[in-house]
Amino acid sequence: MKRISVLGTLVLAGALTVAVAAQQPAPQPSVDNLTVEKVKDNLWVIRGGGGNTAVFATAKGVTVVDTKNPGWGQALLDKIKTITDKPITTVINTHTHYDHVSGNITMPSSVEIIAHENTARRMPLFSTVTGRGESENVFKANPGKGLAKRTFKDKLTIGTGADQINLYYFGPAHTGGDAFVEFPALHVLHAGDVFARKGVPLIDADNGGSGVQFASTIRKAIAGVKNVDTIINGHTPAQTTPAEMREFADFVTDFVAHVQAAKKAGKTAAEAIKTWTAPAKYKDYAAPDATQATAWAQVIMDETK
Ligand SMILES: [Zn+2]
Numbered sequence: 001m002k003r004i005s006v007l008g009t010l011v012l013a014g015a016l017t018v019a020v021a022a023q024q025p026a027p028q029p030s031v032d033n034l035t036v037e038k039v040k041d042n043l044w045v046i047r048g049g050g051g052n053t054a055v056f057a058t059a060k061g062v063t064v065v066d067t068k069n070p071g072w073g074q075a076l077l078d079k080i081k082t083i084t085d086k087p088i089t090t091v092i093n094t095h096t097h098y099d100h101v102s103g104n105i106t107m108p109s110s111v112e113i114i115a116h117e118n119t120a121r122r123m124p125l126f127s128t129v130t131g132r133g134e135s136e137n138v139f140k141a142n143p144g145k146g147l148a149k150r151t152f153k154d155k156l157t158i159g160t161g162a163d164q165i166n167l168y169y170f171g172p173a174h175t176g177g178d179a180f181v182e183f184p185a186l187h188v189l190h191a192g193d194v195f196a197r198k199g200v201p202l203i204d205a206d207n208g209g210s211g212v213q214f215a216s217t218i219r220k221a222i223a224g225v226k227n228v229d230t231i232i233n234g235h236t237p238a239q240t241t242p243a244e245m246r247e248f249a250d251f252v253t254d255f256v257a258h259v260q261a262a263k264k265a266g267k268t269a270a271e272a273i274k275t276w277t278a279p280a281k282y283k284d285y286a287a288p289d290a291t292q293a294t295a296w297a298q299v300i301m302d303e304t305k
Pocket of ligand 1: 095097174193
């Protein structure tokens with residue numbers, strides 16, 4: 001017993017040393033590091049390896065919303081095979097970030113890839129994310145592969161009846177090309193990273209995002225997409241509700257007002273973040289990383305005349 005425990009400790013210590021040496025504490029791409037959760041009939045969420053992926057099985061085939069981090073495409077394909085035998089026909093990208101698009105290059109060439117026109121334009125170009133810095137772009141290393149060929153401006157409907165999907169653009173927020181993806185027959189909306197999690201939002205001005213317009217974009221989505229009861233978020237560990245998205249819009253409004261008041265008082269973005277605490281009514285809201293949030297507060301200040 002003791003022998004096994006010592007051996008186990010040594011193996012664990014060795015694994016940790018390797019992980020630290022390679023500076024890769026994050027889980028490695030593997031089908032076992034992805035989890036599946038059924039949302040409704042014919043709709044699942046696959047978590048891990050980047051943003052939350054929606055998998056929607058239709059009569060004609062499978063539609064996948066977002067395709068995870070660089071290196072995770074094959075693991076995602078393998079995980080989808082554990083859900084359905086149907087072929088993947090369509091990929092939708094909610095926005096241009098590497099943790100939502102990189103698996104595109106692993107998809108069969110027959111798959112139609114759809115994104116907002118601004119996201120389709122940025123996908124081959126993006127190189128930085130505001131507050132996060134350098135960003136891996138798999139499309140530069142794989143020219144011509146995995147790019148969105150079908151685009152939309154304000155709204156696009158694909159399929160009919162039980163298989164219908166509506167894509168909407170309501171203005172800049174997290175980026176300048178955020179798509180909301182509605183599954184109307186199921187009353188489900190994938191909000192991508194416009195509502196990634198409960199906390200200070202990432203405002204990626206490098207890719208067209210806007211802090212000042214962020215909350216109104218969320219409210220346009222709430223008003224414009226009716227009969228939703230379940231929201232799939234960019235990164236949360238569980239689905240949220242429209243009421244929680246409404247509360248998030250209020251949170252963003254309060255955060256932006258705080259930063260704008262700080263600017264008016266002659267304070268810097270760093271000072272604005274230092275003096276920010278979420279009002280107590282926002283339960284379960286995470287405190288932001290100060291360095292990143294300072295960059296996002298700076299975006300708000302730059303947008304505020
Ligand atoms: Zn993102």
